[in-house]
Amino acid sequence: MRLLHSTLFKLVEFMERDLPPYAILSHTWEMEEVSFQEMQSGDAKRRKGYSKIEGCCKVAAAWGFEYVWVDTCCIDKTSSAELSEAINSMFSWYQKADVCYVYLSDYLFPARKDNSLDEEGFKNSRWFTRGWTLQELIAPESVIFFNNTWHDIGTKHSLGSLISEITEIQVEALMGAKLEEFSVAQRMCWASRRQTSRIEDEAYSLMGIFGVHMPMLYGEGVHAFIRLQEEIIKTSTDHTIFAWATKFPRTRYYTGGLLADCPSTFANKKFIAPDSDKNTLPFETTNKGIHLRIPIYEDSYGVLDCHDLKKPGFNLAIKLTKNPNSSDTFQFDEFCGIVSLAAEDRQGLPTKSIYVATGTSLVPPLPPRFHDVELYFQTSFRPARNMVVAGSFPPNLTTKNYLDAATSEIGPGTGFCTLYLREFHSETRGYRSYGDGFVVIVNTTYPGHFEVRVIVAEPSSEAYYYGLLKKVSSEYKSWLQESWKERHVSWKRPLDRFRWQHPRRLWWITVGTSRAIRAGKRVIIVTIEDS
Numbered sequence: 001m002r003l004l005h006s007t008l009f010k011l012v013e014f015m016e017r018d019l020p021p022y023a024i025l026s027h028t029w030e031m032e033e034v035s036f037q038e039m040q041s042g043d044a045k046r047r048k049g050y051s052k053i054e055g056c057c058k059v060a061a062a063w064g065f066e067y068v069w070v071d072t073c074c075i076d077k078t079s080s081a082e083l084s085e086a087i088n089s090m091f092s093w094y095q096k097a098d099v100c101y102v103y104l105s106d107y108l109f110p111a112r113k114d115n116s117l118d119e120e121g122f123k124n125s126r127w128f129t130r131g132w133t134l135q136e137l138i139a140p141e142s143v144i145f146f147n148n149t150w151h152d153i154g155t156k157h158s159l160g161s162l163i164s165e166i167t168e169i170q171v172e173a174l175m176g177a178k179l180e181e182f183s184v185a186q187r188m189c190w191a192s193r194r195q196t197s198r199i200e201d202e203a204y205s206l207m208g209i210f211g212v213h214m215p216m217l218y219g220e221g222v223h224a225f226i227r228l229q230e231e232i233i234k235t236s237t238d239h240t241i242f243a244w245a246t247k248f249p250r251t252r253y254y255t256g257g258l259l260a261d262c263p264s265t266f267a268n269k270k271f272i273a274p275d276s277d278k279n280t281l282p283f284e285t286t287n288k289g290i291h292l293r294i295p296i297y298e299d300s301y302g303v304l305d306c307h308d309l310k311k312p313g314f315n316l317a318i319k320l321t322k323n324p325n326s327s328d329t330f331q332f333d334e335f336c337g338i339v340s341l342a343a344e345d346r347q348g349l350p351t352k353s354i355y356v357a358t359g360t361s362l363v364p365p366l367p368p369r370f371h372d373v374e375l376y377f378q379t380s381f382r383p384a385r386n387m388v389v390a391g392s393f394p395p396n397l398t399t400k401n402y403l404d405a406a407t408s409e410i411g412p413g414t415g416f417c418t419l420y421l422r423e424f425h426s427e428t429r430g431y432r433s434y435g436d437g438f439v440v441i442v443n444t445t446y447p448g449h450f451e452v453r454v455i456v457a458e459p460s461s462e463a464y465y466y467g468l469l470k471k472v473s474s475e476y477k478s479w480l481q482e483s484w485k486e487r488h489v490s491w492k493r494p495l496d497r498f499r500w501q502h503p504r505r506l507w508w509i510t511v512g513t514s515r516a517i518r519a520g521k522r523v524i525i526v527t528i529e530d531s
Helices: 036-041 050-062 080-096 119-123 133-138 160-167 184-191 223-235 462-487
Strands: 002-005 011-013 022-026 067-069 099-103 143-146 152-155 272-274 284-286 289-297 301-303 306-308 314-322 329-332 338-342 351-356 374-380 387-393 407-413 416-428 431-443 451-457 497-501 508-518 521-530
Touching: 011 036, 022 050, 022 080, 022 133, 050 067, 050 099, 080 133, 099 133, 119 160, 133 160, 133 184, 184 272, 223 284, 301 338, 306 314, 314 351, 374 387, 374 416, 387 407, 431 521, 451 508
Parallel strands: 022 067, 022 099, 099 143, 329 351, 338 508, 374 521
Antiparallel strands: 002 011, 002 067, 143 152, 272 306, 284 289, 289 301, 289 351, 301 314, 314 329, 314 338, 374 407, 387 416, 416 431, 431 451, 497 508, 508 521
């Protein structure tokens, strides 16, 4: 390992067993960073990035550290062998450091007169969006944050709750809990909203998080992430690695297999955990696919030993399509993906030995098929809100008008559906008084198109509601038809959850989408609730 002397600015090599105490720098790369060659030749001071190294060394020396490690100048990146060794050792180097200095070049604290933490500025720092900085946050025991003028603004421990909110990393993980205590899906979730300059680094930057090693093959693209998952499978029996295709994940490619193509597919998987009460049978990758021994439900769903912590009593299951040329080989159905299966439906299911394609044959994604999927609306509002379901389109979605929306389920419907909700104020002598409302629109009628929207509805007479839904259904469907015909709108998956604020009343609602199995059918559930 090569370290930089904090006062002499000379590079010194050490064997791993002879390492002195050292501080390590975490930062985001910018223009004119200092290279190993420039540090050796004495040209480093001409580069803009030299001030960053100088600041790090000054702080380290003041705290008694004779050596620091900085990735820009301590690695000879012209040597592929050295670069590969450094990337495979990176997590260990940050873990062994006595302290990690996080330099936030875009954080201008103290920006407030009272010197209090500018939380919004801290949250918006680019450092929290980069792939490599994830391991640099988790691996070291001691992490200190600095602003752009090298003023100390807090530590990983003092800012733990705020950092957890920003990164979706559990506080326990930030405080030093063993990473094995967190599921594969949870750890992937930590990286799901981060970016790297090279596609391959999405995988390489996670090797330390999962305790695996593999050679660097820049140019392999998304295959690097599939290789990473194959390495994880060699040392883990955690089924959550297959639990990525829930709630319409964002994928770069349709892989045709059970392995994801990028970390972003694990977004919102913070609560996916393995079943602790089950003895999961081992599985492995083979030249025939991933070999699993799992219960099969209705010959179409492979039941996994994992669940969503927010849905007790349910297991996650993968939708499978049987290969017509083989009785034990299946293809993963990415559209239906992962669904929730009630625990009682799992009881008594036989365990089968099957093979599922890994997904190494990457092709552009195909539009999912939504038009034949049943839709259900579920509402949940506080009683004090007095929200009622005023009606729907088509009208037969609801069995009666003015249904209490505190806890209701409306459906099933298919194709194009709308649900009209409004506030109920009072009833005097048979006359009902209503307040503001809104309409939730769900459309699945065009090839590969699934969309959820919310629009405001004016408070008015009962007759207005019928006219409103008729107008919405005709105009909105017409607009979609023309946009598809004229502009060839590409299919898109909706956000799995979004918030909407009424423009006049200023109260919020949350609309979410999820998948489930009912009576052997795949269904989409649209939840509408207080926010």
